[in-house]
Amino acid sequence: MANRVTKKTSYGQRVSGSLKGIVTGLVMFVIGTVTLFWIEGNFVKTKKSLNEAEGVVVRVNDISTVDPSLNGQLVHASAFANTDDILTDREFGVSEKAIAINRMVEYYQYEEKTSTRTENRTGGGRETITTYTYEKKWVKSPINSSGFEYPSYRNFTLTTVEAKAERAKNVSFGGYTLPPFIISAISGSVPAAVNLNANELAQLEKTLPVDNATPKRVHVNGNRVYFGKSATTPEIGDVRITLTKTAPADISIIAKVVGSTFEPYITSNGKTVSEVAMGRVSAEKMFAGAHSTNLILTWFFRIIGVFLVIGGLKAMFSILPTLFQVLPFLGNIVSAGVGLVCWIFGGAWSLIIMSFAWLFYRPVIGIPLLLAAFAGIWFLKKKAK
Numbered sequence: 458m459a460n461r462v463t464k465k466t467s468y469g470q471r472v473s474g475s476l477k478g479i480v481t482g483l484v485m486f487v488i489g490t491v492t493l494f495w496i497e498g499n500f501v502k503t504k505k506s507l508n509e510a511e512g513v514v515v516r517v518n519d520i521s522t523v524d525p526s527l528n529g530q531l532v533h534a535s536a537f538a539n540t541d542d543i544l545t546d547r548e549f550g551v552s553e554k555a556i557a558i559n560r561m562v563e564y565y566q567y568e569e570k571t572s573t574r575t576e577n578r579t580g581g582g583r584e585t586i587t588t589y590t591y592e593k594k595w596v597k598s599p600i601n602s603s604g605f606e607y608p609s610y611r612n613f614t615l616t617t618v619e620a621k622a623e624r625a626k627n628v629s630f631g632g633y634t635l636p637p638f639i640i641s642a643i644s645g646s647v648p649a650a651v652n653l654n655a656n657e658l659a660q661l662e663k664t665l666p667v668d669n670a671t672p673k674r675v676h677v678n679g680n681r682v683y684f685g686k687s688a689t690t691p692e693i694g695d696v697r698i699t700l701t702k703t704a705p706a707d708i709s710i711i712a713k714v715v716g717s718t719f720e721p722y723i724t725s726n727g728k729t730v731s732e733v734a735m736g737r738v739s740a741e742k743m744f745a746g747a748h749s750t751n752l753i754l755t756w757f758f759r760i761i762g763v764f765l766v767i768g769g770l771k772a773m774f775s776i777l778p779t780l781f782q783v784l785p786f787l788g789n790i791v792s793a794g795v796g797l798v799c800w801i802f803g804g805a806w807s808l809i810i811m812s813f814a815w816l817f818y819r820p821v822i823g824i825p826l827l828l829a830a831f832a833g834i835w836f837l838k839k840k841a842k
Contacts, residue, residue, distance in 0.1 A: 479772070481769075482773035482774075482775070485766075485772060486765070489762045489768075490810055492761060492762035493759065493762035493766070494811075495758075496755055496762065497815055501818040503728060506728035506730055507730065514531050514740055515531065516533050516740055520535075520633060522631070523717045528716065529713065529715070531713050532713075532714055533710070533740035534710060535736075535738070536630050536631040537631075537705065537707050538706060539628065539629050540554065540628045540629065542555075544558040544623045545558075546558055546649075549682055550651050550653040550657060551649050551651060551652070551702075553650070553702045554705075555625065556703040557622055557624045557643070558622070558649055558700065558702050559700070559703075560618075560619075560621050560699075560700055561698070561701070562597070563595040563697050564595070564597075564695075565685075565691045566593070566599060566602075566693065567600065567602060567610045567612050568591070568600060569591055569606070569610070571587055572590075574586050589606045591605075593691075597620070599614050600612050612693060613693070614696060615685065615696055618696060624640055625640065630708075633714075634718045639710060639719060643735070644735055645706055645735060646701040646703060647703075648701060649680050651680055651681070653682070658675050658677070661684075671686050674686060681699050681700070682700075683696075684696040685697075706735065707735070708733060708735055709733070709734045711731060711732040711740065711743055732744075759811070763803065763804065763807045767799055767800055770799040771796065771799045774799065
């Protein structure tokens, strides 16, 4: 069911809000600018470090015994990651020989969602219509409903359980021992058997609020423990716990050999290199994947930086369309003009910052980018006339 709330904002309040937005916009603009410069430098440094590592990596075909000649070398190797450690989750009757045991906890809750539309009024005022909808869904942590616009949608939980992950401390890799940073990177998830006897189930029942009408509210099915009246018909407040394990498996690593274990390799520019892949994967594919990740991460932060710059400019100059909102149609025209200028100038500014970063790190690429940026500014200046 949708619930609507209408809020009216006076012309004076809008002008005051726009003035406050100048500071927020300036902060966004600065953060966006710094982000753009940093990510370009980080991309180049990471690429150089990966290229350097790829040039010195030693491909080891047999890792079954410790080889002293490999000490201090960056190596690529594939082997079976195995362990004899028995990991337990006593609260839910799990005991497995595994690299990791994970306990995922979910709560059935109301989630408040909002959608807002605004309407400008003659005289500079504005109406904001906010529609509130409430959806029942499984979430990873309880939602505090005290701040809901409509308090009739009330959340609670039958119990709270800590989500956690247990990892083996002793994992072999051929003749070597894996360090924690590699163990934590080993993935894979299969169900872990839950074994709770009648007495243990009864103890879990006692942790729940008293409900004489429903004596059984703890249900076990495979690797899942469910707190609620029915595991097939969830109600607000129900909790479900899913237990999984990471089993021993073939993995491939790129890391520096230190005695009988490994550590990240430090390149000449101070960057660290270490990679883990599931299965037997060649060094070429692992480095290709690392380069791809570096590029994706760079584009992600580029987009964030550009939007921060443009959003900051819009916030700083939002006072202009607000002043003209006495006549909504005039305010809309000014708003469109300000938006266009912010997009063009923000895009050009972003290119300039990226160009200067590339001039600092890679001049051959930075110069064309700088020319493109100045072309955008020239276009803006021409249109302004």
